[in-house]
Amino acid sequence: MTKVRLGIIGMGGMGTEHFKFLQNIEHIEITALCDVDDTRIAFFQGKKFDDHHKLIMSGAVDAVLIATLHYAHTQAAIDALQNGLHVLVEKPIAVHVNDAKKMIAAHTDKKLKFAAMFNLRTNPVFQKMKHLVVSGELGEIRRTNWIVTNWFRSYAYYASSSWRATWKGEGGGVLLNQCPHNLDLLQWITGMPQKVTSFIGLGKYHDIEVEDEVNAFMEYENDATGVFITTTAEAPGTNRFEIAGERGKLVLEHGKLHFTRNEVETAHFSKTTDLCFGAPPVWEIDIPVNSTGEQHTGIHKNFRDAILHDVPLIAPAEEGIKSLELGNAMLLSGLRKKTVELPLDGDAYAHQLQKLIDSSLNT
Numbered sequence: 001m002t003k004v005r006l007g008i009i010g011m012g013g014m015g016t017e018h019f020k021f022l023q024n025i026e027h028i029e030i031t032a033l034c035d036v037d038d039t040r041i042a043f044f045q046g047k048k049f050d051d052h053h054k055l056i057m058s059g060a061v062d063a064v065l066i067a068t069l070h071y072a073h074t075q076a077a078i079d080a081l082q083n084g085l086h087v088l089v090e091k092p093i094a095v096h097v098n099d100a101k102k103m104i105a106a107h108t109d110k111k112l113k114f115a116a117m118f119n120l121r122t123n124p125v126f127q128k129m130k131h132l133v134v135s136g137e138l139g140e141i142r143r144t145n146w147i148v149t150n151w152f153r154s155y156a157y158y159a160s161s162s163w164r165a166t167w168k169g170e171g172g173g174v175l176l177n178q179c180p181h182n183l184d185l186l187q188w189i190t191g192m193p194q195k196v197t198s199f200i201g202l203g204k205y206h207d208i209e210v211e212d213e214v215n216a217f218m219e220y221e222n223d224a225t226g227v228f229i230t231t232t233a234e235a236p237g238t239n240r241f242e243i244a245g246e247r248g249k250l251v252l253e254h255g256k257l258h259f260t261r262n263e264v265e266t267a268h269f270s271k272t273t274d275l276c277f278g279a280p281p282v283w284e285i286d287i288p289v290n291s292t293g294e295q296h297t298g299i300h301k302n303f304r305d306a307i308l309h310d311v312p313l314i315a316p317a318e319e320g321i322k323s324l325e326l327g328n329a330m331l332l333s334g335l336r337k338k339t340v341e342l343p344l345d346g347d348a349y350a351h352q353l354q355k356l357i358d359s360s361l362n363t
Contacts, residue, residue: 001062001307001308002027002308003027003028003029003308004027004028004029004062004063004086004303004304004307004308005029005031005032005060005061005062005063006022006028006029006030006031006061006062006063006064006065007030007031007032007033007034007055007056007058007060007061007063007064007065008030008032008033008034008064008065008067009034009035009052009055009064009065009066009067009068009076010034010035010066010067010068010069010072010090011033011034011035011037011040011041011067012035012040012067012068012069014067014090015035015065015067015068016040017296018065018067018296018300019033021296021297021300022300024297025297025300025301025304027304027308028300028304030046031046031047031060031061032046032047032048032049032055032058032060032061033046033047033048033049033055034048034049034050034051034052034054034055035050036050036051038050046060047060052064052066052068052072052075052076052079052080053079056076056079056080056083056085057083061085062085062086062307063085063086063087063088063113063303063307064076064080064085064086064087064088065088065089065090066080066087066088066089066090067090069163069169069170070092070094070095070170070171070172070176071095071171073089073090073092073093073094073095073099073103074094074095074099074100074102074103077089077093077103077106077114077317078102078103078106081103081106081107081108081109081112081114082106084109084112085112086112086113086114086303086306086307087112087113087114087115087317088113088115088116088117088299088300088303089103089114089115089116089117089317089320090117091116091117091118091180091181091184091320091323092176092180092320092323092324092327093116093317093320093321093324094321094324095171095172095176095353096171096324096328096346096349096350096353097321097324097325097328097344097346097349098346098347098349098350100320100321100324100325101321101346103317104317104318104321107317107318113303113306113307113313114316114317114318115299115302115303115306115313115314115315115316115317116315116316116317116319116320117296117299117315118180118181118184118185118188118299118314118315118319118320118323119181119293119295119296119298119299120181120184120185120295121184121185121188121299121314121315122293122294122295122298122299122314123292123293123295124289124290124291124292124293125252125255125257125289125292126185126188126189127293128257128287128289129189129241129243129250129252129257130188130189132250132259133189133190133243133245137247138243138245138246138247138248138250139245139246139247139248139262139265139266140222140224140245140246141190141220141222141224141243141244141245142224142225142244142245142246142266143224143225143226143242143243143244144186144190144218144224144225144226144227144241144242144243144244145226145227145240145241145242145244146182146186146226146227146228146229146240146241146242147227147229147230147238147239147240148179148182148228148229148230148237148238148239148241149229149230149231149234149237149238149239150234150236150237150238150239151174151178151179151230151231151232151237152232152233152234152235152237153178153206153212153232153233155206155207158206158207158208164208165206165208165209165210165212166208166209166210166360167209167210167353167356167357167359167360168357168360169360170210171353172210172211172327172331173202173208173210173211173212173232174210174211174212174213174214174230174231174232175211175214175230175327175330175331176210176327178230178232179214179230179327180323180324180327181323182228182230183228183323183324183326183327184315184319184320184322184323186226186228186323186326187322187323187326188319188322189243190220190226190243191220192322192325192326192342193218193219193220193226193326193342194219194220194221194341194342195218195219195339195340195341195342196216196217196218196219196326196329196330196333196339196340196342197216197217197218197219197333197338197339197340198214198215198216198217198329198330198331198333198334199214199215199216199334200213200214200215200330200331200334200335201213201214201231204233205231205232205233206232206233209356209360211331211334212231212232212233213230213231213232213233214228214229214230214231214330214331214334215227215228215229216228216229216330216333216334228330239253239254240252240253241253246262246265246266246267247261247262247265247266248260248261248262248282255289256286256289257286257287257289258284258285258286258287259284259285259286259287260282260283260284260285261282261283261284261285262280262281262282263280263281263282263283264280264281265280266280298314299314299315302314325342325343325344326342328344328349329342329344329349331349332344332348332349332352335352336352
C-alpha cells in the first residue's frame with residue numbers, strides 16, 4: 001500500500017474541517033463521504049453514502065475518520081474495526097466509558113490502527129511538560145492545578161443545533177464537548193487520579209440541560225492533589241496549568257512555559273535546613289516554545305504513517321478512555337454530590353446518564 005483510501009463518516013462542522021485539512025496531506029486520498037444529510041456531501045465527486053455501514057462495506061476505503069455526533073461514534077467504530085478498517089475517531093471517543101470499552105474490545109486485530117483525534121498532543125509545549133514530568137526533572141508531583149475557563153460559549157452557540165447541550169443529543173456539556181483535550185493532556189502528563197470530588201452547575205449560566213461549570217478536586221496515589229476548573233460562561237477566561245513537584249514548579253499560561261527549578265528538593269531542604277522561614281534557592285527558566293505543532297494535520301499524518309509504515313500512534317484510542325473516564329467521574333461526583341473512586345463504575349455512570357436522557361428535552 002502506498003496511500004490510504006480514507007472515508008469520512010459525518011460531514012458536519014468537524015468533518016468538513018477535516019476534509020479541508022486532508023487536501024494538503026500526501027498519500028491520503030478521500031475516496032468516500034457519508035452523511036445523513038445528502039446536501040452536505042453533494043459537492044463530492046467520489047462515492048457518497050447516507051449510512052456508515054454502506055460506506056464501510058463498499059470496498060472503497062482502507063480507513064475511516066468518524067466525525068459524527070457523539071453517540072454515533074461507538075457503533076461506527078465497532079462496525080469499521082470488525083470489518084477490517086483502520087479507524088480514527090474524533091473526541092470524545094464515546095459518551096461514556098462502557099461504550100468506549102465496547103469500542104476497545106472490538107479492536108481485536110492489532111494490525112488495524114485505532115486512533116483518537118487528540119491533536120493537542122502534537123503541541124511542543126505539552127510534549128515538553130510531559131518530558132519534564134516523566135524524566136523526573138520535576139521530581140515527584142505534589143499538586144496540579146488547571147484553570148481553563150477560556151471556553152466561553154454564547155446563547156447563540158447552544159441554540160445553533162437542537163442536539164447541543166442536551167443529554168439525549170450530546171450526552172454532556174463542557175466536560176464532553178470542550179474539555180476532552182484538556183482532560184486528555186492532564187492524565188497524559190500527570191497520570192490518572194484515584195478519587196474525584198466535584199461540584200457542577202447544570203445550566204447554571206445558560207438555558208441548557210448539561211453542565212456549564214465544573215470545579216473538581218482530585219486525589220492521586222502518592223497523596224498528591226489536583227484541581228480542575230472549567231466553564232463556558234466566563235469572559236475573559238483564564239488558561240493556566242500548574243504542576244508542582246519536589247524539584248520545582250511548571251506554569252503554562254499565555255502560551256509561555258516557565259520552570260521555577262529548586263536547587264534542592266523541597267522535602268530534603270525542609271528536613272536539613274536550620275532556617276525557620278527559608279526556602280530552597282531556585283533557578284528561573286523560561287522554556288522556549290515557538291510553535292503549536294501540526295495539530296489536526298499532525299494526527300492525520302501520524303495515522304497515515306502508522307498504517308503505511310507501522311509507526312507508533314501519537315494518540316491510541318485505547319488511551320482515549322482515560323480522559324472520558326475522568327470527565328464521567330467528575331460529572332457523576334457532581335450529580336451524586338459525593339466522592340467517586342477510579343476506575344469508574346461504568347454501569348453506575350450509564351444508569352445515571354440514562355436517567356438524564358429520559359428527562360431530556362431533546363426527545
